Amino acid sequence: MINSNGVHVSEDQAVLKVDNRGYAYGDAIFETVRINQGTLLFWEDHYFRMMASMRMLRMQIPMNFTQEFLEQEIQSLIKVNKLKDQVVRAKIIVHRVSGGLYTPDSREVGYTISVKSLEKSPFYTISEAPYEVTLFKDYYIANDLLSTLKSNSKLPNILGGIFAQENGFDNCILLNTNKMVLEATNGNLFLVKDNKIKTPPLSDGCLQGVLRTQLLRILEKFPEYEVEESSVSPFELQKADELFFTNVIVGIQPITKFKKKKYKNQVSKRLLGILNAQIRLGN
Structure with a gap:
């Protein structure tokens, strides 16, 4: 029904x-x-x-x-x-x-x-399976406020998903019209380098994701991490220690490989534990 x-x-x-x-x-x-x-x-x-x-x-x-x-x-x-x-x-x-x-x-x-x-656990889990992504360069997303909405106009996301499927990748990373990194086809992107955690800003056109909002609130309470909302160039992806994307259904999905670079998942695991503790307490 x-x-x-x-x-x-x-x-x-x-x-x-x-x-x-x-x-x-x-x-x-x-x-x-x-x-x-x-x-x-x-x-x-x-x-x-x-x-x-x-x-x-x-x-x-x-x-x-x-x-x-x-x-x-x-x-x-x-x-x-x-x-x-x-x-x-x-x-x-x-x-x-x-x-x-x-x-x-x-x-x-x-x-x-x-x-x-969903036939899932009530708490978010992280899979240890490989998860490889690539850049999607056929079409770009406008860096304006309309792109931050969950509207029914999501053709770049759809075509990025098809591109990944046809070429043996688990997902694609989308770019905006300035050729800056924006998000995965189905979630907000985060980069970890040393103690810095970076995510593209809404002004670049990324989705105003609900789980993105939760993580930014959580990270405010951990001074050991330096959080930055700023534009991300494709070049930065290969310099990161970790890459992961977020959405409310999956939680946190670590990316294990982009081009020849392989990534760890220690920070994403820690954040997932904190997120689950928050859910246990009634979010």
């Missing part, structure tokens, strides 16, 4: 009209939330990011779109699908209602929520 504008319907009965603006123009944003046995991880950050995205896209936010209402909608859908005691991935898509061409006839929105079992 899925939730379509507040109504539970089976997936095979759900209907998407051809003039749906999310489908026709990419006029939609989405949030992907991890739920551990009924607990929505980092829900407040997800909610406020979604509200900020809707305001930026000039969508009319419904009066009932409170944090409590949307959490209740997710929890109700989890219960209907009998996933209460599992680790679940919920996806909320908010689209502007049909009507108009490029310029919409209305600012009002509709929404859908879907849930799926």
Whole structure:
């Protein structure tokens, strides 16, 4: 079952009209939330990011779109699908209602929520399997605020994923139009060199990731690390001691190889332990 504008319907009965603006123009944003046995991880950050995205896209936010209402909608859908005691991935898509061409006839929105079992541990884990990446240079991401949103316009990420698949890599690293390192196809990138941890800034066009936000907050409490949000050149990747990317579903994914450089994962393991401790205490 899925939730379509507040109504539970089976997936095979759900209907998407051809003039749906999310489908026709990419006029939609989405949030992907991890739920551990009924607990929505980092829900407040997800909610406020979604509200900020809707305001930026000039969508009319419904009066009932409170944090409590949307959490209740997710929890109700989890219960209907009998996933209460599992680790679940919920996806909320908010689209502007049909009507108009490029310029919409209305600012009002509709929404859908879907849930799926992840069959994972309630806590994040790190795989020791090799994970090799390459640069994706066919297309670039604009370094502007629209690129920081989780919108339905993610063609560079899609094509980067296909490129990795076709060429035997586990993932691709995306670049912005200034040819600076931005992110992985599905997460924010972090570099570790000695005691410095560096990640591209939002001004370069990287996703305003929820787990990126969590890690930056955690790192503020550890003076032994020097944290820097600044542009990253492709050349810096091969000088790093560690590379990893983050998202709320996987947690922290260490990169083990880029070109001929191989990386360690000590810092990523430590950060994952701290992150799991935070989850245990109720994030």
